Amino acid sequence: MKLLRVGEKDQEIVAILDPSNKIRDLSSYIQDLNPSTFNESNLKKLKKINLNHLTEIKPTRIGSCFNKPKNYFCVGKNFIGHISELNSKIPKSPMIFSKAISCLSGPNDDIIIPKNSTKVDWECEIGVCLKDDVYQIGENESEKYIGGYFLANDVSARDFQLEKSGQFIIGKSAPSFGPIGPILVTPDEINDVKSLKMTTLVNGKIMQNGNTRDMIHSINYVIAYLSTFIKLQRGDLIIFGTPAGVGAGIKPYPIFLKNGDIIELEIEGLGKQKHKVIDQN
Numbered sequence: 001m002k003l004l005r006v007g008e009k010d011q012e013i014v015a016i017l018d019p020s021n022k023i024r025d026l027s028s029y030i031q032d033l034n035p036s037t038f039n040e041s042n043l044k045k046l047k048k049i050n051l052n053h054l055t056e057i058k059p060t061r062i063g064s065c066f067n068k069p070k071n072y073f074c075v076g077k078n079f080i081g082h083i084s085e086l087n088s089k090i091p092k093s094p095m096i097f098s099k100a101i102s103c104l105s106g107p108n109d110d111i112i113i114p115k116n117s118t119k120v121d122w123e124c125e126i127g128v129c130l131k132d133d134v135y136q137i138g139e140n141e142s143e144k145y146i147g148g149y150f151l152a153n154d155v156s157a158r159d160f161q162l163e164k165s166g167q168f169i170i171g172k173s174a175p176s177f178g179p180i181g182p183i184l185v186t187p188d189e190i191n192d193v194k195s196l197k198m199t200t201l202v203n204g205k206i207m208q209n210g211n212t213r214d215m216i217h218s219i220n221y222v223i224a225y226l227s228t229f230i231k232l233q234r235g236d237l238i239i240f241g242t243p244a245g246v247g248a249g250i251k252p253y254p255i256f257l258k259n260g261d262i263i264e265l266e267i268e269g270l271g272k273q274k275h276k277v278i279d280q281n
Contacts, residue, residue, distance in 0.1 A: 001047060002183040003148065005033055005067060006059035009106075012067070015057060016046075017183055024054035033184060034067045035235030038147055040131055043186065063106045065150050065181030066129050071236040072099045072178065074125075074154060075222055076168065078241025079214050085249030094217045094225050097168040099154070103178035107273040111155055112176040113257065115280050120257045123154035123242035124200045124208050124265045126193070128219060129184060134232040142220035145232075148184040149193060151270040152239045153263075155179070158248050158256070180237070182271040190269055193219065197268040198243055203261055210243025212267075 002017035003026070013027040029046060030037055076095040077083050083090055113120045131147030154172065161171025187193075193212060200208035217225070219240055226232060247255040257263065259279035266272040 001043070001186045002189060003033060003046075003186075004065055004181060004183045005063040006057065006061065007063065008061055009063065012063040015059070016051060016054070018051045022056050023059065024051055025057050026054065032067050033065065035070060035233065038066070038129065038131055038235050043131065043147065061106060062108060062182045064104045064179070065107075065184040066235065066237065069101060069129070069235045069237045070233050072101055072104075073097075073226060073236065073238045074099060074172070075217065075239065075241045078216050079210060079243045080216065081210065081214065081244030082242055082246065082249065085244050085246070090216060094222050096226065097172070099169065099178055100173035103173045103175060105176045105179045107151070107179050107182040107271070108275065109176060109179060110278045111179070111257065111263065111275045112174070113259070113277060113279040113281065114157065114174040117157040117159055118256065118281070119158040119248070119254070120277075121156045121158050121247040122200055122202065122207070122257065122263055122265070123156060123246055124198050124210070124267065125152045125154050125239040125242050126150075126196065126198070126212055126219075126267055126270065127152040127180065127237055127239040128223070130232055130234055130236045130238075132234050134223065134227045137224050137227050139220050139224040142223040143187070145223065146187055146219075148186050149190060149270060150180050150184050151182075151265060151267045151273060153179045153265050153273060153275070154239060154242060179273055179275065182273070185270055196270070197266075199266050200245060201264040202255075202257070207247070208243055208245030210245070214243060215240060
């Protein structure tokens with residue numbers, strides 16, 4: 001299934017993308033995609049629905065593909081090319097940080113450059129949403145806890161992230177810094193999650209052109225690793241790092257987003273995002 005949330009902000013309803021890419025109303029079957037509703041039982045019920053019996057809708061806005069997760073975890077420096085462009089070292093273990101839930105936004109919403117920041121950057125990433133609680137599992141058990149995959153842009157204010165307290169979360173969490181979606185895709189729809197193309201364009205120019213196969217620590221490994229220390233909860237989001245081509249890594253001079261820029265991201269099978277950049281300064 002390819003699930004999504006459509007409608008004006010805070011008024012979204014659940015919908016589904018049918019095989020012909022028509023958006024159909026699911027709101028009579030499930031109230032929202034959130035930790036309370038996103039579970040194996042509901043997913044099985046939704047899968048049995050005849051999509052041809054659902055009303056086609058044409059929304060003017062697509063919201064974040066998941067609502068009100070309890071946690072949003074991230075993995076840093078998880079692609080060789082990205083590590084090289086930053087002149088950094090490969091971490092021995094996954095480098096974990098988080099984003100504030102309040103940063104979540106839709107796949108086509110504006111990206112807002114916060115006041116006092118001049119170094120806002122892009123990061124195309126694949127993410128998962130968990131469909132059950134997870135604690136101290138093995139890597140070979142991880143897949144059964146994945147409810148869906150999604151496209152994420154880990155928008156980052158590098159000046160806040162690297163020049164302030166040294167805590168990544170403060171550079172990762174401004175409003176609009178967490179676009180996810182457009183769709184939340186159940187695992188049965190993905191042929192090989194280890195081989196998906198990842199691209200980012202800024203003003204029509206390709207900046208990132210990577211593939212999920214270039215991850216250092218796999219999705220399954222990271223889920224198991226996190227569960228060693230933290231009881232992950234149903235509805236938690238995890239994103240897994242970005243390939244080479246971020247603005248901060250451009251030589252000889254970094255490039256950061258500015259007012260009026262258009263940024264487009266895509267992961268094969270997970271849809272596309274397109275944002276206009278608005279500068280609050």
